[in-house]
Amino acid sequence: MGRRTGWTSALRETVVRSAVGRGVAVAVAFCVASAGLPGTVARAAGAADVPAYAFDRDARGVTAADGTADAVRLEPGTTYRSALGGSGKAYYRLELDDASNAYVSVTAVPRAGAALASGDGVKVSVRNADGSSCSFDTVTVGASRDPHPVTAWGAREILAGKGLCQEAGTYFLVVERTETGTGAGQPWELELAPVSEPPSAGGAGATGVPEVWDSATPAPLVADPVDRPGGGGFSGATAVGQGVWRDEIVPGQTLYYKVPVGWGQQLYAAVDLGSAGTGSGFVVPALDLTAYNPVRAEVAGASIGYGGTRKSASLPPLPPVRHANRYAPTDPARSLRFAGFHYLAVYLSGHVAERFGEGPYGVELRVRIGGTAQAGPGYEGRSVPGGLFETGARSGQGASADGRGGAGAGAGGAMTAVAVGGVGTGSALLLVLGVWTVTARRRASAQIRASAQNPTA
Numbered sequence: 001m002g003r004r005t006g007w008t009s010a011l012r013e014t015v016v017r018s019a020v021g022r023g024v025a026v027a028v029a030f031c032v033a034s035a036g037l038p039g040t041v042a043r044a045a046g047a048a049d050v051p052a053y054a055f056d057r058d059a060r061g062v063t064a065a066d067g068t069a070d071a072v073r074l075e076p077g078t079t080y081r082s083a084l085g086g087s088g089k090a091y092y093r094l095e096l097d098d099a100s101n102a103y104v105s106v107t108a109v110p111r112a113g114a115a116l117a118s119g120d121g122v123k124v125s126v127r128n129a130d131g132s133s134c135s136f137d138t139v140t141v142g143a144s145r146d147p148h149p150v151t152a153w154g155a156r157e158i159l160a161g162k163g164l165c166q167e168a169g170t171y172f173l174v175v176e177r178t179e180t181g182t183g184a185g186q187p188w189e190l191e192l193a194p195v196s197e198p199p200s201a202g203g204a205g206a207t208g209v210p211e212v213w214d215s216a217t218p219a220p221l222v223a224d225p226v227d228r229p230g231g232g233g234f235s236g237a238t239a240v241g242q243g244v245w246r247d248e249i250v251p252g253q254t255l256y257y258k259v260p261v262g263w264g265q266q267l268y269a270a271v272d273l274g275s276a277g278t279g280s281g282f283v284v285p286a287l288d289l290t291a292y293n294p295v296r297a298e299v300a301g302a303s304i305g306y307g308g309t310r311k312s313a314s315l316p317p318l319p320p321v322r323h324a325n326r327y328a329p330t331d332p333a334r335s336l337r338f339a340g341f342h343y344l345a346v347y348l349s350g351h352v353a354e355r356f357g358e359g360p361y362g363v364e365l366r367v368r369i370g371g372t373a374q375a376g377p378g379y380e381g382r383s384v385p386g387g388l389f390e391t392g393a394r395s396g397q398g399a400s401a402d403g404r405g406g407a408g409a410g411a412g413g414a415m416t417a418v419a420v421g422g423v424g425t426g427s428a429l430l431l432v433l434g435v436w437t438v439t440a441r442r443r444a445s446a447q448i449r450a451s452a453q454n455p456t457a
Helices: 009-018 022-034 323-327 351-356 412-421 425-453
Strands: 041-043 049-051 080-084 089-096 101-109 121-128 133-140 150-156 169-177 188-197 243-249 254-261 265-273 283-292 298-306 311-314 340-348 361-371
Touching: 080 089, 080 169, 089 101, 089 188, 101 121, 101 169, 121 150, 133 150, 150 169, 150 298, 169 188, 243 254, 254 265, 254 361, 265 283, 265 298, 265 340, 283 311, 283 351, 298 311, 340 361
Parallel strands: none
Antiparallel strands: 041 049, 080 188, 089 169, 101 150, 101 188, 121 133, 121 169, 243 361, 254 340, 265 311, 265 361, 283 298, 283 340
16 A cells, blocks of 8 residues: 555645635645644654654643652643653642542653663652652553553542542652663653542542443444544544544554543444555554543553454453442553543554555544443532533434444534534535635736726836
8 A cells, every 4th residue: 555645744835825815724724634634743764754643732841850849830721741851750740639639641752763662661650748659650662662652640539548648738740761771861752631620529429339231342333434534642632423433544653532431331442454455474563442531541452463454453341431430449440430532542553564564554443332321420610621521412422223323423512523523625625725716816806906907006
C-alpha cells in the first residue's frame, strides 16, 4: 500500500493564504483539520513521517521543579505542558481540600527515533506534605520498545477506611523515568491534566463492589464502516458512539477516540487491522488497543501480532461503570468508577514498516455499548472541569433495530460532535472552495468596476 495521500503542508498554506477574507481562511483550515490530514510530524529513523502526539492547544507551559520547595502549582481543569529529564524527579504542587478527589494524568512522549528498552517509561505518584505516598502508577513502552505516548495517573482519594492523604493541605505530583539506563540525556515531553471530583451526595454510599455482571463477550457488531479520522491526542480525540469507524494509520502512529459511557453501561471495543500489500515475516507486538477512563487512567488493553493479513484485537469484557467500583481491589473494575467520555487509543508499532512497508494501513474500530443506563451517585458540587463525569442524553446509547448502531444510535450531544466531524471531507472542501470561488469572483468584479470608473487609479 502506498503512503497516505492528501494535501501537503505547502498546499494547505497556499490555499489558506490565497483564500479571500479571514473567514474563508478559517473555514479552509477547519476542513483540513476535520479531514484528519497530516499536521506536525516527527520523523523516526528509517520510518515514514509519523504524526506527532497532538498536545492540547490550550496547554499552559510549566517548568518542573527538582524538589518540593519550588514546585509549580497545578490547578484542576487546566492542562499543562512540561518536560521530564532523563534522570531525577519532576515535582508539581497540588492544593487540595478534605472532601474532593483529585486525579492527575501524565502523558509522556519520548523523542521520535529514540532507542528504548521495554522497561522505559514513567512512574507517577501523589505524595502528601510528609512524603507519604497517596498513589503510584507506572507505565512503560512495552515489548515493542517504540517511542510512543504512554499515560500514567496519580490520585488523592477521599475513601472510607483510608488513613493517609485524607486531610486538606499541600500535596505533590512526582514524575520520574523508570530506571533502565537508556536515553538518559533525552528529555520527554509531558502533558499534565489535573481534575477534581466532588464528593457524592449522602457520603460514601455503597462501598461493596457487585460480584455479578454480564461478562459474556457479545457477538461482533455488524455495521457498515463509517469514515471517522482518529484524533492525535486526548484533547483532540474523535467522538464516536456505537458503530464501526474506519480510518488509516501509519506505523508509529496513535489514534485517539472517545466514547460516552453512562452509569451502569459497559464498553466493548475491538480494532481490525487490514492486510498489507507487500512484505513478509511477523511483528510482535504490532497493534495495541487501550481503553482509558474520563481522567485518562488506563482501564484495560489488548495487543496482537501481525503477519501481513487482517488481524483483530478486542478488549476483554469490562464490568459496568459504577461509583462503587473505586473500592474494587484491581483493574479493570477499579478504574471503571466514572461515567463520561472513555478514551480508546489505537497504536501501530513502528516495526510494522520494517516488514510490510510504511503504509498507511486500514483500521476499523468496532464499538458497542451494553448494559442498562442507571442514575448516577449524585454529586455535591461540580467537577473541575465541569461535566467531566456526566453524559446526560449521551448515556442512552444502543443499537438500532438492524443492529448497526452507528451515528444514529443515541449518544445525544456527543454524536452532535460526531456528526460535525463526519461531514464528508470532499463535500466540506467543495463547499468551502465554492464559497472561496464566489467571493473571489465578486472581489474581481468589484475591482474591474472600480478600474472602469477610475482609469488612472
